[in-house]
Amino acid sequence: MTQRYFIQLSYKGTNYHGWQVQPNAITVQEVLNKALSTIMNQEVNVVGCGRTDTGVHASDFMAHFDLNEARDVEAEKLVFRLNRFLPYDIAVKSMFPVHSEAHTRFDALARTYQYFITKDKNPFRSESHWNMTHQLDVAKMNEAAKLLFNYEDFTSFSKLHTDSKTNICKIYKAEWEDRGDELVFTVSADRFLRNMVRAIVGTLIEVGRGKLDLAGFCQVIESQNRSNAGTSVPGHGLFLCAIEYPKGLKKEI
Incomplete structure (x- = not known):
């Protein structure tokens, strides 16, 4: 059984080749995937609300991901652990559970x-x-x-x-x-x-x-x-x- 979460974050894009994972280049999505996968001890792949290009920043960005054994997850503690794990130029603001069909890209108004x-x-x-x-x-x-x-x-x-x-x-x-x-x-x-x-x-x-x-x-x-x-x-x-x-x-x- 899995539970979907929205995660709200901000990042300074200076050191990244945009949001989306790509070969031979560091991206925000890649760094966040690695942090979540390491902390949760399971493979986690985040889906962003859109794609930002190289050097572009986000003061408010939304992504979603699915976790197994959702009842064991405490959002506030995970936000705290992520911010300790992530580099200085990526900050997690909040995280909350959503319905399984919710999508940060396609549901954006x-x-x-x-x-x-x-x-x-x-x-x-x-x-x-x-x-x-x-x-x-x-x-x-x-x-x-x-x-x-x-x-x-x-x-x-x-x-x-x-x-x-x-x-x-x-x-x-x-x-x-x-x-x-x-x-x-x-x-x-x-x-x-x-x-x-x-x-x-x-x-x-x-x-x-x-x-x-x-x-x-x-x-x-x-x-x-x-x-x-x-x-x-x-x-x-x-x-x-x-x-x-x-x-x-x-x-x-």
């Missing part, structure tokens, strides 16, 4: 990402912000961001040759905030394509620099051609920061 840009060179932000020295028209970038709500096919912002069956997404929020010494772009959607946020940010920066007007931004989206969009911004400024789920997934045992 929405995800929110943030991209951070520092206006000045700052050694303390070098791994969490992209240093952008060009003057940007933030108001114009926000005008362009609002245009995203008019579209559902975001092929122009998708990495080529992925296993995604559809490029249809529903964006709920997209806005820039000028915090003085930094710019923060927040975007929420029901799902995201590979590389989508970084491509959107790169294209919006083209608008902010005056290289692309609002009509041109719409043309980029409508072309459904990745080569027409802006260059993807570096991964180290990107954070997955929230995932929303329907009520009723949690199970009392």
Whole structure:
């Protein structure tokens, strides 16, 4: 008999080649699998709510896994032991039992990402912000961001040759905030394509620099051609920061 658990964690992506296990490269999923398998003395394979690329961070990430002999598991103690076992750049926030069919990826209703840009060179932000020295028209970038709500096919912002069956997404929020010494772009959607946020940010920066007007931004989206969009911004400024789920997934045992 097995019991499924959701585990909430955060990680700094600097030292990892993304979330998903891959040959000849260290990933967050691999490290978490090893920690859980060692502590529980059984093979454990976690399934993430999505995939983050090399260097991308997560301030809020969800994964699920199945354990045998679930009644012997105390979630709080396991969280404590995991945090003692895991490296400094991965932290487990919580863990709770869910119904057997619950899935952190397929049950997610929405995800929110943030991209951070520092206006000045700052050694303390070098791994969490992209240093952008060009003057940007933030108001114009926000005008362009609002245009995203008019579209559902975001092929122009998708990495080529992925296993995604559809490029249809529903964006709920997209806005820039000028915090003085930094710019923060927040975007929420029901799902995201590979590389989508970084491509959107790169294209919006083209608008902010005056290289692309609002009509041109719409043309980029409508072309459904990745080569027409802006260059993807570096991964180290990107954070997955929230995932929303329907009520009723949690199970009392």
